[in-house]
Amino acid sequence: MAAMACTSAASTAVSTPRLGATVKASCSAKSARSVQLASAFHGQSVVAKPSSAVVKSSRREGRRAVVVCKGADGQTVVIGLAADSGCGKSTFMRRLTSVFGGAASPPKGGNPDSNTLISDTTTVICLDDYHSLDRYGRKEQAVTALDPRANNFDLMYEQVKALKEGKSVEKPIYNHVTGLLDAPETIQPPKILVIEGLHPMYDERVRDLLDFSIYLDISDDVKFAWKIQRDMAERGHSLESIKASIAARKPDFDAFIDPQKQYADVVIQVLPTQLIPDDNEGKVLRVRMVMKEGVQYFEPVYLFDEGSTISWIPCGRKLTCSYPGIKFFYGPDTYYGNEVSVLEMDGQFDKLDELIYVESHLSNISTKFYGEITQQMLKHADFPGSNNGTGLFQTICGLKIRGVYERILANQKNATTLESAKA
């Protein structure tokens, strides 16, 4: 069975050249006037024909090239999603792309092991593709994939920046089936670029390119339960090997991944329930959405009354709850020295269509019509977490990202109108 990480679809292994690869790069943007090939390592720049260009490279050069398609329309909005492996990034991405409509699929006719997902509006790239050491290299040098030394932040920065500026890039592919780095794939600048993975906020240069960022903060207990469910039940790993893998990653997770949450605009924390004393089943979850105040284009969601502190048990006539019930909390707090608003849900829904009752008491949710959250949740009722705060807050986050995108777009249009009025 194919190994999976990030947003990739399962596929069979393909062998691709590791040395002296010839990379065909093409620029299909209609508005492209010229194609510029820049060697990412040597900083050389060659202007070539618009339709296509060939880059030869050696292992020393690292098979990296950037294709610049000048004249692409509009600025790409960049969203960062950080989390450890197995913490629900792919599920979140599926909810997010659904909010924008249209199906997301890997690049057509490309590497079947591509980690990229493209829809009409969004392109999701997986930052595992910027591993500079493949599985064998990491083993040789005794470093984990979480260690910055196993990742190429210079290339990540160059390529995210290029995409943001409307230029297409030749992005490497980390093949989770073979554990090798495959020949690059062309990524065209989308309307919304989502960079998801272990390190979207680790490198300051990359962080500064983000228009909005989210960190999925899954507590150790819950992470362990999810890993067991997936890697034991679905992938046939043993309990011991799962425990060993979590323990081996923990020091690097604490050093390099976890600190990124201080930079996130929204942190979704997933914790064991407080509704069941000493619960150790991990099925009922307490989920908190920590939303930074004062972020451009983003207003935190609130329950009943903005800025108040509210504890709410919605169970009763309008919301069916079985044991242990549902409890909401909303209020102000500080997080890493920043002012935040926190919305919390502990417990799980019995009847998802009744979520409309909760939705009607939430404000600043960036919906386009009454009941949009409930509609999205019902549409993906089969996704993990649809009956609790993980699904609810991921859906709300998706709607907020759409709101941020639309406000950036409106701002760009206003600026353009002002410019032309001045001219």
Ligand SMILES: Nc1ncnc2c1ncn2[C@@H]1O[C@H](COP(=O)(O)OP(=O)(O)OP(=O)(O)O)[C@@H](O)[C@H]1O
């Ligand atoms: N909200 C949730 N509730 C319960 N289980 C979940 C939830 N989200 C994810 N899981 C479990 O965790 C597993 C991993 O989820 P997902 O594939 O979305 O994570 P990921 O971060 O993309 O992982 P990777 O980076 O390893 O591909 C799922 O198979 C599922 O078992």
Ligand SMILES: O=C(CO)[C@H](O)[C@H](O)COP(=O)(O)O
């Ligand atoms: O932390 C991870 C992010 O998905 C992976 O473990 C990392 O990308 C290495 O992948 P693999 O285990 O397939 O070699």
